[in-house]
Amino acid sequence: MKTHFNDKQIKILEVAETLFSEKGFDGTSIRNISKEAKINIAMVSYYFGSKERLLESLIIYRTSDLKSQLDHLIQAELEPIEKINKLIELYINRINCNKGIYRIIHFEFTSKKRSLNHQVFSELKKGNLKSLEAIIVEGQTKGVFRKDIIIPLITPTILGTFFHFHMNKSFYENLLNLKTEDSYNNYIKTNLTKHIQQTIKALLIYES
Known part of the structure; x- marks a missing residue:
């Protein structure tokens, strides 16, 4: 396509x-x-x-350019953990700014009502996964990242945390006193993103 x-x-x-x-x-x-x-x-x-x-x-249209952004990230003069942090920022910002398309993707690709061309989207996801794998392998080669990482589970760990937070928006708005849409989005950009970065770092880095 x-x-x-x-x-x-x-x-x-x-x-x-x-x-x-x-x-x-x-x-x-x-x-x-x-x-x-x-x-x-x-x-x-x-x-x-x-x-x-x-x-x-x-x-x-909404997802194909992510691969090129990830490719640029791989080539950047950054340490592997910095690349992972940038990747998380990219994912969270992208989804939070395009909630509509990701809501559509989630519903339609879990629906059995119609037959969509899953192969096209799956190939895009595989390409993005290869970019993530390249960063993790670089970290493993440098002796920074653990060798027993299950790479395909990193992305759902990132996205699952975000989607749980967003699907329970009203609960967290009340719990965290996020009274405006701007304060909600700013919390995602700062606190939630940092929390996810810390979580992924704990999965990747050797215990001291």
Whole structure:
């Protein structure tokens, strides 16, 4: 599947993302999307073929550039633990700023209602995992990281902590006295991110 889109396609994808997030995939029609995007309904079908293919394109559009960012991180002149910390910052900031698409991904890829092209998204995730693996192997080679790390479980540890916090937003807003959306997002950017970094560091570094 293509990963580069023209301006009209991007407009359609961004409108679809908003509507899928607000109304759900089943509650959104191609007609809804074309009307909101102010583009002829036939043009939406021409570009994407079906609503399912449009959803797949949306996921690729929102996630495909992460690999290049991770590749730049691998090449950076930083110590392995600094790279891991930067990777965690990148993941958390990216998800927190794009909650809509990740909510769509979680629901649609766990739904058995329809058959989406999971292989395309799985290949992206495998590529991102290889980037994480490269950083961890570098740390292991330098004798900084443990040898018994289960690398595929690092990402779900990072994301699972974030999603638990976000899915219980009202509870943590009350518990932590986060009275505004800005204070909530700032807590994620600082305190929650630091907590996740400390957790992952404890998993990676040899005990002193």
